Amino acid sequence: MLVSCCYEIPIFLSKKKNFKTYIARFNSELFTLTYGALVTQLCKDYENDEEVNKQLDKMGYNIGVRLIEDFLARSSVGRCHDFRETADVIAKVAFKMYLGVTPSVTNWSPAGDEFSLILESNPLVDFVELPDNHSNLVYSSLLCGVLRGALEMVQMAVDVRFAQDTLRGDSVTEIRMKFIKRIEENLPAGDE
Amino acid sequence: MLVSCCYEIPIFLSKKKNFKTYIARFNSELFTLTYGALVTQLCKDYENDEEVNKQLDKMGYNIGVRLIEDFLARSSVGRCHDFRETADVIAKVAFKMYLGVTPSVTNWSPAGDEFSLILESNPLVDFVELPDNHSNLVYSSLLCGVLRGALEMVQMAVDVRFAQDTLRGDSVTEIRMKFIKRIEENLPAGDE
Numbered sequence: 001m002l003v004s005c006c007y008e009i010p011i012f013l014s015k016k017k018n019f020k021t022y023i024a025r026f027n028s029e030l031f032t033l034t035y036g037a038l039v040t041q042l043c044k045d046y047e048n049d050e051e052v053n054k055q056l057d058k059m060g061y062n063i064g065v066r067l068i069e070d071f072l073a074r075s076s077v078g079r080c081h082d083f084r085e086t087a088d089v090i091a092k093v094a095f096k097m098y099l100g101v102t103p104s105v106t107n108w109s110p111a112g113d114e115f116s117l118i119l120e121s122n123p124l125v126d127f128v129e130l131p132d133n134h135s136n137l138v139y140s141s142l143l144c145g146v147l148r149g150a151l152e153m154v155q156m157a158v159d160v161r162f163a164q165d166t167l168r169g170d171s172v173t174e175i176r177m178k179f180i181k182r183i184e185e186n187l188p189a190g191d192e
Numbered sequence: 193m194l195v196s197c198c199y200e201i202p203i204f205l206s207k208k209k210n211f212k213t214y215i216a217r218f219n220s221e222l223f224t225l226t227y228g229a230l231v232t233q234l235c236k237d238y239e240n241d242e243e244v245n246k247q248l249d250k251m252g253y254n255i256g257v258r259l260i261e262d263f264l265a266r267s268s269v270g271r272c273h274d275f276r277e278t279a280d281v282i283a284k285v286a287f288k289m290y291l292g293v294t295p296s297v298t299n300w301s302p303a304g305d306e307f308s309l310i311l312e313s314n315p316l317v318d319f320v321e322l323p324d325n326h327s328n329l330v331y332s333s334l335l336c337g338v339l340r341g342a343l344e345m346v347q348m349a350v351d352v353r354f355a356q357d358t359l360r361g362d363s364v365t366e367i368r369m370k371f372i373k374r375i376e377e378n379l380p381a382g383d384e
Contacts, residue, residue: 029262030290031223033255038230045237063225066319070221098222
């Protein structure tokens with residue numbers, strides 16, 4: 001089982017993480033473990049990691065197209081004027097609101113159409129270690145789909161992928177986002 | 193798709209729920225939608241609702257046996273002296289912490305070995321309507337498993353089931369819990 005390793009890890013997060021993070025993520029563990037159950041189930045259902053990644057991204061997309069309404073209603077955030085403003089809202093409002101962490105926005109492309117979200121810690125991967133036979137699994141792929149789906153609903157087509165992942169031995173988690181195009185307002189978007 | 197109905201429901205929860213609930217559940221929507229994705233996936237995987245309920249309960253059990261450590265570490269709750277105290281801790285501390293709601297504890301059996309948790313609202317079912325062909329689905333079964341697994345780790349064997357469910361037309365959600373026996377400390381518990 002994917003997350004079975006956590007049996008051996010004493011869960012005293014307060015000792016490993018700073019107090020502010022600890023408070024912000026006070027009630028995220030049920031979500032984290034439920035997400036683990038979802039990934040585990042998909043690993044049983046699909047033959048290879050690439051297919052699991054694709055399914056997680058697709059599920060995330062369907063979640064994103066719904067979550068955006070909730071986000072706009074609760075955050076009181078208005079229309080962003082450019083991609084830099086969008087990046088800041090994603091990092092400082094959306095991630096904070098739904099995952100209790102605030103990634104830094106960095107590595108802008110010269111043209112200003114690409115940036116990275118750097119997460120010092122990723123709540124989704126608490127207690128998780130990838131087994132050797134899942135070396136191609138992008139465990140948190142759901143997040144890429146959520147971002148893609150949510151932005152599509154505010155007329156922004158983006159490409160989202162993991163560039164670094166602590167689960168795969170990198171020192172941070174890096175989500176790379178690339179602006180593709182503005183979508184015409186009249187085109188309906190829906191389930192993929 | 194199970195939760196597709198929510199496309200038609202405007203998500204302005206703040207107008208429907210009281211402000212306190214609104215704040216407590218500020219960031220639960222991502223969890224709610226991810227749980228919906230998990231249930232939807234299981235409905236694709238298994239032939240009938242009864243099997244899906246069983247799988248959700250089993251996943252919940254595996255989550256519960258992990259979550260209890262997190263709960264004990266963060267809540268500073270000590271050993272409960274009787275089942276009534278356990279009921280209060282579940283309702284007022286655990287549900288509050290992980291789901292942002294506080295069920296009422298009621299309908300005690302004369303022998304004091306059974307009670308109900310009444311949830312005025314269940315965060316897991318926000319946006320959800322059961323399609324007609326899933327009339328036997330106990331959508332939130334995961335919660336039964338979580339409670340069963342967590343309590344087993346503190347040497348309490350309990351039976352947990354949904355007695356009422358707003359998703360099935362009842363006016364409240366009622367989780368019925370029955371004390372079965374105290375488990376000997378030396379027996380190891382683990383994955384089901």
